[in-house]
Amino acid sequence: MIAxxxxxxxxxxxxxxxxxxxxxxxTYPGTGEVIARxxxxxxxxxEAALSGxxxxxxxxxxxxxxxxxxxxxxxxxxxxxxxxELARLETLDTGKPIQETRVADWxxxxxxxxxxxxxxxxxxxxxxxxxxxxxxxxxxxxxxCAGIGAWNYPSQIACWKAAPALSTGNAxxxxxxxxxPLGALQLAAIFIEAGMPxxxxxxVQGFGAVGAALATDPRIAKxxxxxxxPTGAKVYAAAAAGMxxxxxxxxxxxxxxxxxxxxxxxxxxAAMLGNFYSSGQICSNGTRVFVQKGxxxxxxxxxxxxxxxxxxxxxxxxxxxxxxxxSAAQHEKVLxxxxxxxxxGATLVCGGSAGNEGPLxxxxxxxxxxxxxxxxxxEEIFGPVMAVLDFDTExxxxxxxxxxxxxxxxxxxxxxxxxxxxxxxxxxAGTTWINAYNLTPVEMPFGAVKASGLGRENSKAAxxxxxxVKAVYVGTGPVESPY
Ligand code: NDP
Numbered sequence: 001m002i003a004x005x006x007x008x009x010x011x012x013x014x015x016x017x018x019x020x021x022x023x024x025x026x027t028y029p030g031t032g033e034v035i036a037r038x039x040x041x042x043x044x045x046x047e048a049a050l051s052g053x054x055x056x057x058x059x060x061x062x063x064x065x066x067x068x069x070x071x072x073x074x075x076x077x078x079x080x081x082x083x084x085e086l087a088r089l090e091t092l093d094t095g096k097p098i099q100e101t102r103v104a105d106w107x108x109x110x111x112x113x114x115x116x117x118x119x120x121x122x123x124x125x126x127x128x129x130x131x132x133x134x135x136x137x138x139x140x141x142x143x144x145c146a147g148i149g150a151w152n153y154p155s156q157i158a159c160w161k162a163a164p165a166l167s168t169g170n171a172x173x174x175x176x177x178x179x180x181p182l183g184a185l186q187l188a189a190i191f192i193e194a195g196m197p198x199x200x201x202x203x204v205q206g207f208g209a210v211g212a213a214l215a216t217d218p219r220i221a222k223x224x225x226x227x228x229x230p231t232g233a234k235v236y237a238a239a240a241a242g243m244x245x246x247x248x249x250x251x252x253x254x255x256x257x258x259x260x261x262x263x264x265x266x267x268x269x270a271a272m273l274g275n276f277y278s279s280g281q282i283c284s285n286g287t288r289v290f291v292q293k294g295x296x297x298x299x300x301x302x303x304x305x306x307x308x309x310x311x312x313x314x315x316x317x318x319x320x321x322x323x324x325x326x327s328a329a330q331h332e333k334v335l336x337x338x339x340x341x342x343x344x345g346a347t348l349v350c351g352g353s354a355g356n357e358g359p360l361x362x363x364x365x366x367x368x369x370x371x372x373x374x375x376x377x378x379e380e381i382f383g384p385v386m387a388v389l390d391f392d393t394e395x396x397x398x399x400x401x402x403x404x405x406x407x408x409x410x411x412x413x414x415x416x417x418x419x420x421x422x423x424x425x426x427x428x429a430g431t432t433w434i435n436a437y438n439l440t441p442v443e444m445p446f447g448a449v450k451a452s453g454l455g456r457e458n459s460k461a462a463x464x465x466x467x468x469v470k471a472v473y474v475g476t477g478p479v480e481s482p483y
Pocket of ligand 1 (some may be wrong): 148149151152175176177178179196206207208210211212213215226227228229231232234235248250251252282283284375382406453
């Protein structure tokens with residue numbers, strides 16, 4: 001299987017190669033096969049991307065919002081028309097099952113393009129009457145934004161950042177994770193096909209140093225990062241030095257709380273989705289599943305039975321529900337956490353080993369009787385490892401759920417809706433669900449509190465993070481001056 005793009009980068013409306021950049025291989029996690037060979041961006045590639053974006057942005061910003069919207073809508077239409085081809089590429093890039101990439105990755109990216117295409121033309125300023133004088137506000141783009149992506153949802157991340165940025169008149173230089181560099185290149189080419197001017201959306205490849213070069217470049221007005229908390233801290237500090245805007249979508253260790261009165265099948269289904277979808281490589285996963293003691297036995301019994309039926313295998317097979325992890329390093333890390341869970345005394349309910357479907361598989365794993373101090377209850381694993389913890393009361397579970405540096409997401413399952421609302425009001429998380437989990441429609445803000453990040457993606461809230469307000473005072477009479 002070969003998925004070699006025409007070149008490593010897409011800059012100023014065209015494919016661009018510079019073989020002087022460090023060479024790296026892209027492998028298909030399903031088999032470990034090399035599917036593409038690329039080069040990291042050299043300073044010359046970065047210069048071309050940044051100067052091209054700066055040159056193109058002002059004209060793009062000056063267009064009518066409906067003109068920009070038309071291009072984004074067209075791009076979404078192309079993505080939907082090529083859904084199958086793009087899903088296959090996403091599966092090759094990430095190893096996620098084709099049944100996931102067909103419905104979750106590019107389709108959610110297309111949703112974002114459509115949503116922000118619709119929203120941008122409706123954005124207006126305010127007028128403030130001041131007697132004879134008056135003031136008004138203009139919502140302006142920030143300029144050139146840097147997007148830096150993680151490897152778990154590479155195309156969705158590129159679209160989620162590009163859609164609000166571009167619809168409001170910004171340009172973007174996007175750096176995907178070097179493990180999943182292929183989807184964003186397709187997005188850049190699709191934008192050009194849809195009529196976007198050259199230079200508005202550029203993709204440069206590379207490792208952390210390329211991301212760091214973007215975060216420190218004075219031409220970049222904003223950095224939007226999806227990545228881990230340690231990387232977020234570095235990028236935020238670099239951006240602060242240049243007084244740049246940031247959006248940080250970082251890691252989590254989110255609580256999913258199941259009360260005795262919950263619908264067991266729904267709660268089990270949500271816990272499985274929130275731990276095993278994308279082989280657990282999802283930032284907002286509910287990896288600490290707090291189960292009230294009265295429902296524990298039934299919950300674990302159904303969880304074990306349903307987990308045993310998960311179909312792991314070749315990600316390209318229609319029937320496959322569960323694929324490999326992204327890399328050998330991630331595989332080793334996740335197995336290390338499983339070993340810690342066993343060592344520290346958690347009860348292994350199912351899974352607990354490497355899978356035999358391929359080199360990068362880990363079995364969907366459930367630990368019960370997990371306590372708050374165990375490593376698997378404290379650290380982000382980013383793999384298919386669910387920790388089930390017991391609790392008695394609302395007060396207790398709120399305190400324990402909030403007892404973490406992370407604050408990305410939280411979920412509550414209960415038959416008592418009043419309790420659901422009471423709980424989410426007190427949970428320290430940017431994104432919460434009542435009787436649902438991990439649904440992130442573009443209409444709803446997505447983001448974090450505490451160390452899991454700041455800023456919001458999706459929804460009207462994202463507009464605040466890609467625009468700034470200019471105030472205009474208009475004098476209508478003579479200037480009164482004491483001098
Ligand atoms: P990393 O933090 O390792 O990397 C994220 C991106 O930042 C990569 O493109 C990486 O490049 C780049 N990078 C690394 N160092 C720097 C630097 N100093 N300056 C600028 N850029 C840098 O995350 P992963 O790719 O390992 O992704 C997993 C993490 O992402 C998890 O913690 C997960 O929770 C989080 N995540 C958060 C989401 C959210 O929306 N909140 C969604 C998805 C994932 P390179 O890969 O080349 O090193």
